[in-house]
Amino acid sequence: MAIKVDVDTHDGLKNGVPALMRLLEQEHVSGSFFVAMGPDNSGKAIRRVFRNRGFLGKMLRTRAVATYGWRTVLSGTLLPARPVALAFPDLMRELRARGFEVGVHGYDHVRWHDELDHLGESGIRAELADAFEAYRAIFGEPAQSFAAPAWRDNALSLTLLDSMGLKYHSDVRGRTPFRCAVEGRVLATLEIPTTLPTLDEVLGSRGLKDLRALVRFYLGLFRDDALNVHTIHAEIEGGPCLDVFRELVRALKARGVTFHRLDAVAQQVAALPMPVCDIVRSFVAGRAGWVAMQGSESTGAPAPEPEAA
Template sequence: MSIALRIDVATLRGAEQGVPRLLDMLARHQVGATFFFNLGPDRVGHMPWRWLRRRGLGVGSWLKSRLVPARSLDSGMRQAMQAAKAAGCEVAVGGVDAPRWLYQARQQNMSWTESLLCESTGAFETLMGEVPRGRALPLQRLNRTAVRLAQRHHFSYSSDTLGLAPYWPVIDGEPVRCPQIPITLPNFDQLHLPGRDAVADILHDSQSQTLHVYAGEAELEGMALSADFERLLAGWKEQGHRIASLVEYVDALDLTSLPYHEVELGPVQPSAPARQGRRFPA
């Protein structure tokens, strides 16, 4: 049994405060993880209000982001990226300009998509001096070009969808030779409601499969909900799980045995997370 653990880092606050706390926590439990860093301009105030409020980014952050010209996240992310790598974790690319991607990706064309995704991988290579092996686009928003580009950019894997198990993605009948490692478990952002024990709910769902993927966030699991996340790590270990990075998870897979599944992009308005669809061919 194993848990592939991924942590998304979308803000400077998450990089500067959440990542160090998470690295300490992972070291205490002697487990691994993959950190996906969002790069590009810091326009966090343009994210949905619910997203901001749940992460403790209130009116001040919203106003600052909208009234002050956006500065680049890249230099602020560099220290957190290097610290995660030095701690033995995988460092990979999230996206660039997450709010822009969230609101526009489903409606945009091939050139827009390719430009933005090349910008994110280029920024990563500049900061880290290496090519990322993995990709996880913001909030599982995808379009057809983004699915195809995972193969063209030679990623070892991408983790851009919700689903049940790893698969080869198919878009418009075209197989893409970059395995999708979908998120299989709910996270605190979905379950952490008054009167509900999100840790117990996640641990319950963790028993239903042999392999799992959990997607946390530096701004939640590393900050406001860090005590709950530590309980979750302890609970997974009690269940007998090995907790590791996505690249370790992928390297242990028999890729030749993975099934092909269609990628369901969901409606354009409102934009919905992409999902693992039906098996291909049906």
């Protein structure tokens, strides 16, 4: 199993990451952290309430204000947006010094989530350039991995990422590591998808609130014959759901599961034959709006031109 920790907000990095770092160290479990590099505009997500009925439902079901706090819920609207990664460069470096992988989770998480398809090539290029520049400012060297905010990508973002020579990205939901077929081309960069539903999706859609029921649910989904990638959130598992996550980790360890950083997985599978798959857009229970998903296997060849009449 690979634990992927998404860090979307200022408070998630400040409070959730140290809590998760301690928990993972106590349990001798490795993990990969992906941190938003730009401003925390979480408050702007509130605008989605007016555009997307699913989002309001999710806000209520997951008790967003209780989970995130008013400072985060209003960040970037009534209150100024605070930086995420750049506010805590020492913590970022400490994470890596303690043996965790640290990668890029976009620049402005809310902008990527809400506007990806409207940013155009220059807009996406700017989001990526700013994010990777911030990473370099913190670590003094370039980032090797990227996880798309909100599991959203498009042909432009994948193509631009592909030109950066990353070890891998983890942008979509899916089944197995693969290479992406985009507009008739097979991209070089390995994609390692998230394979399990996130806890906030499960809480939001299945009504599993009891700790034991949640752990049982995940154990039921866990595959012994494949790589399992579980995305958690600094704001959720690092906050109100820390106990659930601890119990899940202990139950997996009791089952004999081993934990690996995603960059180590990328290294292990790099030489193996890799399926080539399309990327499709789909919906997952408990999450508002679309996510990018591993599609069926593709030859990577362009679709044949329709014959002239």
